[in-house]
Amino acid sequence: MSEIKNILLVGVGGQGVLLASELLSDAAFKSDFDVKKSEVHGMAQRGGVVSSHVRFGEKVHSPLIPQGDCDVMLAFEQAEALRWLHFMKSSGVVIVNQRVWVPPIALMKGFEYPQDPLGMVQERMQRVLKINAQQMAEDLGNPKVENTLLLGTLSTVIELPVTIWQDVIRARVPKGTDALNLRAFELGLQSVTGEK
Amino acid sequence: MKAILSGNEAVARGCYESGLHIATAYPGTPSTEILENITQYPEIKAQWAPNEKVAFEVAMGACFEGARTLVAMKHVGLNVAADPFMSVSLIGAPGGLIVVTADDPGMHSSQNEQDNRTYAKFAGYPCFEPADSQESKDFIAEALRISIEYDVPVLYRMTTRICHSKGIVELGDRVDYPISGFQPDPKKFVVLPAHARVRRHWALERLHRLTEYAEITPLNTIETGSRPIGVITNGISYQYVCEIMPDVSILKLGVSYPLPMQKIQQFAQSVDQLFVIEELEPFIEDQILAAGIACQGKQFWPTTGEFTPDIVQIGFVKAGVLKETSAFVKPEEVIARPPIFCPGCPHRAVYVALNKLKATVSSDIGCYTLGALPPLSATDTCVEMGASIGVAVGMATARGSGKGIVATIGDSTFMHSGMTGLLNAVTQNAGITVVILDNSITAMTGGQHHPGTGKNLDGRSSKPVEFAKLCQSLGVDRIKVIDPYDLIQTQEVLKAEMETDTLSVVLTNRPCALYPPENRKKVLQVPFHVNTDVCIGCHACFRVSCPAISEADTKTKKGLTQSCIDPQLCTGCSVCAQVCPVQAIQRVNHE
Numbered sequence: 001m002s003e004i005k006n007i008l009l010v011g012v013g014g015q016g017v018l019l020a021s022e023l024l025s026d027a028a029f030k031s032d033f034d035v036k037k038s039e040v041h042g043m044a045q046r047g048g049v050v051s052s053h054v055r056f057g058e059k060v061h062s063p064l065i066p067q068g069d070c071d072v073m074l075a076f077e078q079a080e081a082l083r084w085l086h087f088m089k090s091s092g093v094v095i096v097n098q099r100v101w102v103p104p105i106a107l108m109k110g111f112e113y114p115q116d117p118l119g120m121v122q123e124r125m126q127r128v129l130k131i132n133a134q135q136m137a138e139d140l141g142n143p144k145v146e147n148t149l150l151l152g153t154l155s156t157v158i159e160l161p162v163t164i165w166q167d168v169i170r171a172r173v174p175k176g177t178d179a180l181n182l183r184a185f186e187l188g189l190q191s192v193t194g195e196k
Numbered sequence: 197m198k199a200i201l202s203g204n205e206a207v208a209r210g211c212y213e214s215g216l217h218i219a220t221a222y223p224g225t226p227s228t229e230i231l232e233n234i235t236q237y238p239e240i241k242a243q244w245a246p247n248e249k250v251a252f253e254v255a256m257g258a259c260f261e262g263a264r265t266l267v268a269m270k271h272v273g274l275n276v277a278a279d280p281f282m283s284v285s286l287i288g289a290p291g292g293l294i295v296v297t298a299d300d301p302g303m304h305s306s307q308n309e310q311d312n313r314t315y316a317k318f319a320g321y322p323c324f325e326p327a328d329s330q331e332s333k334d335f336i337a338e339a340l341r342i343s344i345e346y347d348v349p350v351l352y353r354m355t356t357r358i359c360h361s362k363g364i365v366e367l368g369d370r371v372d373y374p375i376s377g378f379q380p381d382p383k384k385f386v387v388l389p390a391h392a393r394v395r396r397h398w399a400l401e402r403l404h405r406l407t408e409y410a411e412i413t414p415l416n417t418i419e420t421g422s423r424p425i426g427v428i429t430n431g432i433s434y435q436y437v438c439e440i441m442p443d444v445s446i447l448k449l450g451v452s453y454p455l456p457m458q459k460i461q462q463f464a465q466s467v468d469q470l471f472v473i474e475e476l477e478p479f480i481e482d483q484i485l486a487a488g489i490a491c492q493g494k495q496f497w498p499t500t501g502e503f504t505p506d507i508v509q510i511g512f513v514k515a516g517v518l519k520e521t522s523a524f525v526k527p528e529e530v531i532a533r534p535p536i537f538c539p540g541c542p543h544r545a546v547y548v549a550l551n552k553l554k555a556t557v558s559s560d561i562g563c564y565t566l567g568a569l570p571p572l573s574a575t576d577t578c579v580e581m582g583a584s585i586g587v588a589v590g591m592a593t594a595r596g597s598g599k600g601i602v603a604t605i606g607d608s609t610f611m612h613s614g615m616t617g618l619l620n621a622v623t624q625n626a627g628i629t630v631v632i633l634d635n636s637i638t639a640m641t642g643g644q645h646h647p648g649t650g651k652n653l654d655g656r657s658s659k660p661v662e663f664a665k666l667c668q669s670l671g672v673d674r675i676k677v678i679d680p681y682d683l684i685q686t687q688e689v690l691k692a693e694m695e696t697d698t699l700s701v702v703l704t705n706r707p708c709a710l711y712p713p714e715n716r717k718k719v720l721q722v723p724f725h726v727n728t729d730v731c732i733g734c735h736a737c738f739r740v741s742c743p744a745i746s747e748a749d750t751k752t753k754k755g756l757t758q759s760c761i762d763p764q765l766c767t768g769c770s771v772c773a774q775v776c777p778v779q780a781i782q783r784v785n786h787e
């Protein structure tokens with residue numbers, strides 16, 4: 001069987017997970033791979049659970065990643081990394097944005113946000129990269145580039161040419177923000193150099 | 197040229213390439229983006245209809261004129277359009293008619309998971325089932341060809357996973373066709389009993405010819421594998437079978453009705469063991485068994501829920517053809533993130549008030565269905581679009597009084613199928629209260645226009661319905677307009693109307709806080725914050741269920757956790773400030 005790269009992007013509605021997965025699938029498409037991408041939208045408004053499966057390789061059949069086959073998970077939020085951990089290959093890489101987003105339901109009795117989700121992920125997985133993308137995006141002057149920053153980090157663990165990433169970013173981000181987004185991508189890319 | 201497209205985008209592209217003339221729909225997840233994407237092709241006239249029945253009727257008229265036509269809806273929409281859908285069987289589809297049904301296995305965003313292939317069999321239409329984006333585009337041309345050649349509507353069945361997954365699609369150019377014009381033929385187009393009896397024989401004979409087509413179409417293909425195991429499958433399940441069992445023989449059904457029973461018989465004879473793998477009902481399996489061919493399916497693969505590669509794999513393990521692989525890791529139970537009303541949603545205060553007033557609430561389908569969830573917990577019933585008023589009238593009839601019974605219905609839903617219910621409430625003299633939650637958009641499905649908004653799909657303006665005038669002419673005497681940001685007024689008006697046994701309509705007058713996006717600026721007001729000198733930590737504000745409100749790090753002198761408001765999320769609607777017993781929630785510029 002031909003090699004397929006399985007990437008899961010997870011987070012909370014409003015964090016830009018779906019745009020990030022659009023960019024990733026575009027980059028894989030432009031790199032001449034067969035690509036499938038799947039997510040369910042409908043009630044995925046602000047604050048809901050969002051997940052997107054992206055798979056690329058010579059020939060991809062299922063748009064969904066089989067459980068236990070995921071090579072890389074990019075989690076935009078700590079508890080979301082935990083929610084989808086069962087999809088991971090034991091040798092896979094989990095990239096966790098250190099952001100914590102407590103849902104309003106936690107205000108009601110009987111619901112609790114997990115104690116230390118990142119710690120739990122680190123306990124179970126050998127290869128975990130953490131990044132404080134929210135802070136870094138704010139330092140760059142625009143919290144909205146958090147997702148591009150995270151893509152920069154993702155780009156260090158999947159092999160797609162950097163020039164293609166840059167093309168895709170230029171083509172997809174809002175007009176006038178391409179320079180900022182390219183800088184965010186670069187920052188995300190450099191923030192993990194050497195520790196994979 | 198190639199592009200990466202979702203199933204819905206690919207259907208739209210297929211319509212463009214196959215020379216489609218007219219497309220119509222009523223929005224409904226997961227089908228909505230088909231029509232929205234068709235608008236990028238000005239060659240196709242595209243319009244929203246107020247409901248699926250009207251959309252279907254418009255499509256029939258267009259195709260009677262000889263236009264190549266498509267009508268799209270979600271699965272439950274076909275129930276609404278079922279009357280014309282069934283009867284046009286006896287007329288046919290001279291210009292070509294594709295009926296897209298977008299089914300929702302697993303009920304990602306629907307109230308049921310009915311399998312609409314059943315409708316193809318019911319009406320005697322061919323059922324096309326694409327398995328990826330490329331097929332979602334390519335099958336459109338073939339479906340139109342068959343529709344025209346056999347003079348039959350084609351049921352084009354998508355599912356959520358096909359509609360919303362993206363894949364690579366090879367694009368083609370548009371081929372144009374003239375619209376041939378209506379050819380009057382009363383014996384065909386007027387289905388009087390005398391005509392219909394004759395046409396019924398014609399329709400049965402047409403189905404016979406379609407069966408012959410199903411035997412030879414390349415859409416029903418056999419892929420021979422190295423193991424003597426055969427799988428008959430359709431749609432997305434095909435992809436999972438390829439993924440999990442690359443070495444079996446597969447009969448892939450791109451046309452799942454009528455079934456090519458001879459081909460199936462031959463396929464069955466070529467393998468030692470035959471499985472049928474299909475989401476939802478044993479639609480294919482039952483027909484194969486009825487034809488006396490042995491196969492297994494629903495013993496191993498579930499009848500409810502959406503399939504995944506894992507579910508397909510587990511079925512093969514149960515069937516004994518795959519060895520037990522390493523056990524699946526159980527998912528961690530992580531706190532849920534259920535949808536709640538957006539900050540500034542005009543529906544919020546109505547349900548805060550109805551909860552307080554302990555009304556019996558017969559609700560409907562839309563964003564406001566969220567009024568059922570805790571802590572609002574105001575809604576008692578919700579069935580299907582337009583049900584709220586009829587159900588309320590039935591309750592009032594049974595109780596002998598409409599006091600305390602409130603029907604809540606959105607503006608798009610009222611246009612869709614609420615008006616006749618209200619007309620009946622007038623006729624029955626039912627003393628219920630009807631709240632029309634007019635946020636001036638179809639919000640639930642992502643912000644589409646409807647007859648009350650004054651805009652068409654293509655941006656042309658239309659004459660908007662005036663709800664108060666409409667209700668008046670239906671015969672409602674008591675009509676009240678309320679500002680749903682004014683919780684006190686909302687509660688007082690609802691209380692007064694609930695206490696009288698006279699029919700009344702209460703109209704809300706604030707727009708959606710989200711759609712259309714260009715309206716958002718008008719919705720935003722100065723945000724609120726919690727004054728920590730005043731907040732007593734009673735958490736009354738939590739009960740309005742707003743995403744902008746959360747627990748603060750600060751505590752009261754008694755050690756109770758205070759509340760805080762996210763100024764980025766707060767739209768300044770003021771509903772929380774009105775429930776605060778100590779006026780701790782104040783506008784940000786308040787000194």
Ligand SMILES: Cc1ncc(C[n+]2csc(CCOP(=O)(O)OP(=O)(O)O)c2C)c(N)n1
Pocket residue numbers: 222223224225248270272273276561562563564581605606607608609610633635637638639640641
């Ligand atoms: C028969 C049918 N068609 C379409 C849908 C999809 N759908 C769910 S709610 C809704 C309309 C919601 O609009 P509105 O009543 O204005 O309420 P809002 O969401 O704006 O609050 C639609 C089209 C459905 N559930 N059933």
